[in-house]
Amino acid sequence: xxxxxxxxxxxxxxxxxxxxxxxxxxxxxxxxxxxxxxxxxxxxxxxxxxxxxxxxxxxxxxxxxxxxxxxxxxxxxxxxxxxxxxxxxxxxxxxxxxxx
Amino acid sequence: xxxxxxxxxxxxxxxxxxxxxxxxxxxxxxxxxxxxxxxxxxxxxxxxxxxxxxxxxxxxxxxxxxxxxxxxxxxxxxxxxxxxx
Amino acid sequence: xxxxxxxxxxxxxxxxxxxxxxxxxxxxxxxxxxxxxxxxxxxxxxxxxxxxxxxxxxxxxxxxxxxxxxxxxxxxxxxxxxxxxxxxxxxxxxxxxxxxxxxxxxxxxxxxxxxxxxxxxxxxxxxxxxxxxxxxxxxxxxxxxxxxxxxxxxxxxxxxxxxxxxxxxxxxxxxxxxxxxxxxxxxxxxxxxxxxxxxxxxxxxxxxxxxxxxxxxxxxxxxxxxxxxxx
Numbered sequence: 001x002x003x004x005x006x007x008x009x010x011x012x013x014x015x016x017x018x019x020x021x022x023x024x025x026x027x028x029x030x031x032x033x034x035x036x037x038x039x040x041x042x043x044x045x046x047x048x049x050x051x052x053x054x055x056x057x058x059x060x061x062x063x064x065x066x067x068x069x070x071x072x073x074x075x076x077x078x079x080x081x082x083x084x085x086x087x088x089x090x091x092x093x094x095x096x097x098x099x100x
Numbered sequence: 101x102x103x104x105x106x107x108x109x110x111x112x113x114x115x116x117x118x119x120x121x122x123x124x125x126x127x128x129x130x131x132x133x134x135x136x137x138x139x140x141x142x143x144x145x146x147x148x149x150x151x152x153x154x155x156x157x158x159x160x161x162x163x164x165x166x167x168x169x170x171x172x173x174x175x176x177x178x179x180x181x182x183x184x185x
Numbered sequence: 186x187x188x189x190x191x192x193x194x195x196x197x198x199x200x201x202x203x204x205x206x207x208x209x210x211x212x213x214x215x216x217x218x219x220x221x222x223x224x225x226x227x228x229x230x231x232x233x234x235x236x237x238x239x240x241x242x243x244x245x246x247x248x249x250x251x252x253x254x255x256x257x258x259x260x261x262x263x264x265x266x267x268x269x270x271x272x273x274x275x276x277x278x279x280x281x282x283x284x285x286x287x288x289x290x291x292x293x294x295x296x297x298x299x300x301x302x303x304x305x306x307x308x309x310x311x312x313x314x315x316x317x318x319x320x321x322x323x324x325x326x327x328x329x330x331x332x333x334x335x336x337x338x339x340x341x342x343x344x345x346x347x348x349x350x351x352x353x354x355x356x357x358x359x360x361x362x363x364x365x366x367x368x369x370x371x372x373x374x375x376x377x378x379x380x381x382x383x384x385x386x387x388x389x390x391x392x393x394x395x396x397x398x399x400x401x402x403x404x405x406x407x408x409x410x411x412x413x414x415x416x
Contacts, residue, residue, distance in 0.1 A: 001104070003103065003104060003107040003147060003148075004148060005209075006104070006107045006108060006111050007107065007111065007144055007147070007148060008209050009111075009206065009209060009210075010111040010114055010115060010144075012202060012205040012206045012209055013115055013202060014114065014115065014118050015201065015202075015205060016198045016199070016201040016202030016205065017115070017118060017119060017122060017198060017202075018118065018122060019197065019198055019201050020194045020195060020197060020198025020201075021122035021123065021194070023190070023193065023194040023197055023198075024190060024191055024194035027127075029127060029169070029172060029173065029176070030122070030127070030130065032169075033121055033122060033130060033131070033134055033169070034122055036134070036165065037118050037121065037122065037134070037137065040137075040138075040141055040161070043153075044141070044144065045205070045209065047145075047148050047150060047153070048148065049209060049212060051148060051149070052212075053214075054218075054220070055220045055221075056148075056149040056150070056220070057219055057220045058220065058223055058235035058236050058238075058239045059219050059220075059223065059239055059243075059244070061150045061152065061153050061236055061239075062236050062239040062240045062244060062247075063244075063247070064150070064153050065152060065153055065156050065236070065240065065320060066240070066247055066248065066251045068153070068156050068157055068160050068161050068320075069156070069160060069251055069255060069320055069397070070251055070254055070255070071161070071165075072160050072161065072164055072165050072168075072401070072404075073254060073255045073258035073259075073400075073404065074258065075165055075168060075169075076168055076258065076262065076401075076404035076405070076407075077258045077261055077262060077404070079168055079169070079171075079172045079408065080261075080262050080265055080404075080407055080408060081265075082172065083172060083175060083408060084265055086176065086179070087179075092176070151316035152236045152316045152317070152318060152321070155308075155316060155317070155321045155324075156320050156321055156324065159321060159324035159325065159328060160320070160324045160401070163324070163328060164324065164327060164328070164331070164401055164405065167331055167405060168404070168405060168408070171405070171408055172408065175408070
């Protein structure tokens with residue numbers, strides 16, 4: 001059990017926990033938080049698994065670097081859309097979720 | 101052996117911070133725990149021999165995303181407060 | 186939230202954990218050694234740092250598409266922005282309320298401006314042979330912009346202006362031009378000759394830094410202020 005495998009398994013727990021939270025919550029900001037944590041878990045699995053018992057590998061690290069930038073771009077855009085939605089309707093969840 | 105213990109503790113810290121960010125009752129607290137989570141992940145990247153990714157995660161993942169989310173949560177609070185008045 | 190939803194979420198979560206955990210623990214070791222092949226290719230690439238070489242030489246197509254994604258996100262963010270002219274929006278009373286104006290913050294931002302620009306340039310230059318590079322430098326520039334905005338200072342002439350648009354587009358169009366230039370010489374896309382590769386990569390990283398910094402700042406600054414809720 002090397003250090004990298006520990007982080008890969010931590011990544012697995014993060015993906016599973018964030019996925020469950022994404023399904024359970026209806027508030028859009030909480031879903032966004034869950035989405036971000038799922039992404040970070042995926043990055044940890046990617047690098048942890050690639051470097052388990054092997055040399056540090058620049059290719060998955062570069063892919064994760066790209067992934068972080070894309071994640072922040074999509075989070076920022078999602079926040080702007082959420083704020084427009086909130087300004088237009090005053091609600092923080094999508095209409096089909098509001099039945100509860 | 102000692103470094104493995106450190107990795108296990110850091111992993112535990114990551115999971116606890118993430119669970120706090122996902123399930124906190126107060127949204128502001130959830131975002132603050134998300135920023136904490138981002139900084140701990142930067143430490144994890146250092147342990148995974150990826151300093152470039154650690155720099156980017158701390159600056160963009162924790163810093164900028166945290167600032168964006170705090171801005172949104174503050175805006176949400178301000179707007180709902182003015183509606184109550 | 187209702188009970189059925191919570192139970193379903195927990196069940197799905199546990200299922201995903203079991204499947205992923207099983208997949209991670211029973212992985213097959215790949216037969217090729219990517220890091221070794223990469224180390225052999227570094228001298229050809231024009232930069233000494235492996236991550237920069239991967240990002241801008243060996244997998245430069247991914248980086249080009251990433252910049253395109255960032256540009257699309259910023260364009261949509263700017264399109265959804267307050268349509269009032271920048272000067273009018275700056276003096277709005279509501280937006281002034283979101284700024285923090287303490288003397289410490291004001292003087293600190295003045296001190297930090299040159300320091301952070303210097304740090305960003307250093308990170309950009311150092312990326313060629315040690316950890317650093319365009320994205321980290323761009324993030325520092327964006328952080329500077331965010332600090333500037335939070336301290337209540339606006340560069341009113343910059344906000345919706347030509348300079349901002351030029352800065353946003355410079356990264357992607359510069360990269361695209363450098364990517365398609367080899368086509369004019371009969372080489373495939375993004376195939377720069379080894380002797381020029383180092384210089385081209387540094388030039389691309391420079392415009393990328395500016396572009397990423399302005400894009401990230403634009404994403405932060407495009408969020409609606411309390412004063413301009415329009416339905």
